[in-house]
Amino acid sequence: MVQKHSGSEQDSKRDRASRRTFGSTVSADVPVRLKKEKESSGKGYHVGTDGDPERPGIVGNIRKKASSGSDERNAGTGTDARSGKTVTGRSGRVFYTDDSVFWCDSCHLPLIGEKCCLCGRPGRVVTLSQPADVRFAMDYDVRLVDRLVREAFGCNPLEGKLLLLNKIPGEDQAMEILVEGDVFGTIRFDLVGLRYVFEPSAAGAKILLAEPFAEICRPHTVVLKKAEGHLNGKNVRHDQIGSFPEEIRAGEPVLIISGNLTGYGIASVSGQEFRMIAENSGNAPRSSLDITLQERQPAVRVKAVSSDPLTVLPADSPGIDDVVKANIDHIRNLGKTAINTIRGFVNLEANRAKPVYVSFSGGKDSLVALDLTKSALSGKGQERAFSAVFLNTGIDFPETVSFVRSFCAGNGINLIEKKAGDAFWTELSRLDHPTKDERWCCKVCKLNSADDVERGNEHISVDGKRRHESFVRATIPASDRNPKVRGQMNIFPIRDWRAIEVWLYIRWRGLDYNPLYDRGFERIGCWMCPAAFQAEYVRMSEIHPELAARWESYLAEWARRNGLKKEYTAHGLWRWKELPPKMVRLCEELDLRYPGAPDRKKAKGPEKKEMYRGTGNKQGRPTKNRVRENKGRR
Ligand code: SF4
Ligand SMILES: [Zn+2]
Incomplete structure (x- = not known):
């Protein structure tokens, strides 16, 4: 059972937590109506970890997947992960079979189980792009999305809405923005310009082209003449274009209207260049090579158009506490299962005498693992001592070190902090810096300290690793022996959880969490970690x-x-x-x-x-x- 708290204790914890938001909830008036049966774009990606087991790799073949039926996960070798929720296809691709959440169209919020606990209605299936580790947009993310959408189109239909972010493979950080269970667009960090860029999806473009945003977006809207055949992915020349606003700059995303189709593309020329070409094409002598070449040059590349119905956003979006209420039974069940897993493992005959630790990095996943362990080992008749272990690398964010110490002190948890001190800098004076493909820092700053905790004696470590974090972690077993730390048996009680489930649990339990999550970090590691995104490094250098x-x-x-x-x-x-x-x-x-x-x-x-x-x-x-x-x- 989930550890019980008195009402007042639980309430005061929630109050504390409610001061920390998962994003702003400023309202904006947008008409209410939503199509019922459309699913978000489910996409499969080539598994390329780029030598980086923490990260999804570069976008490969994007493949539309239904939530059931004959697809690659059925066509593969049938190699089933021990969890039974990951399948390796014939081509060596890994697919998560648990790649969906649900959406309650009545309450306008996401569900992690089929039924909404607020209204009792079944949710609509929303199939997520893999690895399907969807989460809530945090404070910084909400502000970032707002800035990027406004910069691109002069308005932000997402203002005040409940946003989810779903990481997708890319060169660096890349995420889909989900609103009302639909993909509105993507933001990705561009390694050339070293800045985030936003691109709408076809569904997002439709929202931007609908009232009351259409007029504001007109300077970014290209109208095509009647087109024959498919438009998706096509380069369109100037003579196929009806209107191309002067304000458009080359390389910018634009909205596209073509008959009853709407969508988006990328401008290949600026509005001024377009006008020049259009003016010259009628007058110039046909022998003019320049003009002929310009005429042949595409003016816009259509990325996607569709005639799908408009996703109408609700006038009032629910807050995170409403999402917790709508999912309360599912969250309780997740917690209960994880607690039973921990109890079952530590109470095995072979494990009864072993000391129990929780690997606590200061991140959200290990925070949940710690709270679950506390609940599992403090129930009546289940009392058992345990300690949190924090491997202080000496290059952790100061916020992380403070958070780990204050959380344990505030929650009566014994903390063992193993400090690597200056080991990183000493080693750096001998070797080149660690890289994604050669991470000597793990051994020097973490594994040596981890080994020092029990020095070879048998012990149990509760670990918050999850399958959806990355393709390499897709096949985490229920438990395993750590080959790098002598005597350590790891158990992974939340291995099947998605990020959204982790955050819902944190919110439900009123747990304090690392402030870095609200400051633009999706994953907590060392501040100069080579495995981190460049986007995160840039953010680190700002704070x-x-x-x-x-x-x-x-x-x-x-x-x-x-x-x-x-x-x-x-x-x-x-x-x-x-x-x-x-x-x-x-x-x-x-x-x-x-x-x-x-x-x-x-x-x-x-x-x-x-x-x-x-x-x-x-x-x-x-x-x-x-x-x-x-x-x-x-
Ligand atoms: S720098 Fe990154 S890879 Fe190295 S120990 Fe820190 S978190 Fe691990
Ligand atoms: Zn509902």
């Missing part, structure tokens, strides 16, 4: 310029020693020892030399082919579209 200055001074010296430009480190390329193809492509785009760069001029035959494998088009150069798009965004 801790003194830490960033120390790291950048090291990187500047490292770049100088290796004959690399300062842009090489500024664009986050220091995070790889050996660059993956997508980062080689980025170097090409930025015209940066990288370590081990081949001399392409001298290469011939198969050697040349190998050299260009996976690096864009056959010349190994970024495609024209990408160059054009980035040019407009810089």
Whole structure:
């Protein structure tokens, strides 16, 4: 059973928590109506972890998947993970079969179980892009989305709405924005411009093109002449365009209207260029090579159009506490199952005498694991001592260190803090910095300390790792022996939870959480972690310029020693020892030399082919579209 609290204790904890919001709830008046049966775009992605087990890899083939029926997860080898919820396809792709949540169209909120506990109605299935680790937009995210949507289109239909974010594979941080169970658009961190960019989805474009936003969006709306055939993915020339506003800049996302279809695309030319070409095309002599080339140049690339019904946003969006109420039975069940898992494991004959620890990193997942363990081992007749173990790497965020200490002190939890001290900096003076593909920091700053807790004696460690965190974690077993820490048996009681479930539990239990989540961080690790997104590094440097200055001074010296430009480190390329193809492509785009760069001029035959494998088009150069798009965004 979930640990019981007295009403007043629980209430006061909730009150405390309610001061911390998961995003603003400023209202905006938007007409109410929503289509019932449409599902959000379920997409499968190629599993590319980019040598980074913590992160989903670059977007590969995007494949529409239904929530049932014959698809890749059925067509695969049938290799079933121990959890039974992950399937490896024939092509080696991993798919989560639990990739859906539900949406209550009456209460306008997400459900983690089929039925809404507020109105009793069944929810609509919302299939998520993999790895389906959807979560609530936090304070910083809400502000970021607001800024990006306004910058792109001059208004924000999402203001005051309950937003979910679903991470998707990409070059760096990339997320779908979900509103009313539908994908409104994506935000991704662009490694060329080193800034976030927003692109609407076809559903998002439809919202922007509907009242009351259509007029505000007119300067960003391209109207096509009647088009034949499919438009999705097509480049459209100027003579196929009815209107192309002067305000449009090349590389910007634009809204598209074509008959009864609406959608979005990317402008290939600016409004002024478009006008010039249109004016000249009628008058110029046909022998003018320039004009002929310009006429052939696409004016806009259509990314997606559709005739799907409009997703109408509710005038009033529920708050996070309403979402907790709508999911209360499901959250209780999740908690109960996890507590039973912990109790069952620690009470096994072989485990009864072993000391119990919770690996507490200061992140949300280990926070939940800690609270569940506390509940599991403090019930009547179940009392058992346990301690939280925090491996202080010496390069943790100051906020994390303070949070871990204050949470344990405030909740009567014994904390064992193992400090690596200056081990990282000492090692750094001997070796190059750690990279995604060579993370010596884990051993130096964490594993050595972890081993020191029991020094080889048998013990149990409750761990908050989850399958949906990354494709590499997709097959976490219920428990396993840690090969790197002597005597340690790990148990993973929340391995099947999605991020949204973790946050709902935190909110329900009124747990304090690491303030970094409200300041733009999705995952808590060391402040200069090479496995983190460049977006997170940039954010870190905004809130801790003194830490960033120390790291950048090291990187500047490292770049100088290796004959690399300062842009090489500024664009986050220091995070790889050996660059993956997508980062080689980025170097090409930025015209940066990288370590081990081949001399392409001298290469011939198969050697040349190998050299260009996976690096864009056959010349190994970024495609024209990408160059054009980035040019407009810089
Ligand atoms: S820097 Fe990253 S990979 Fe290294 S110990 Fe810290 S969290 Fe782990
Ligand atoms: Zn409901």
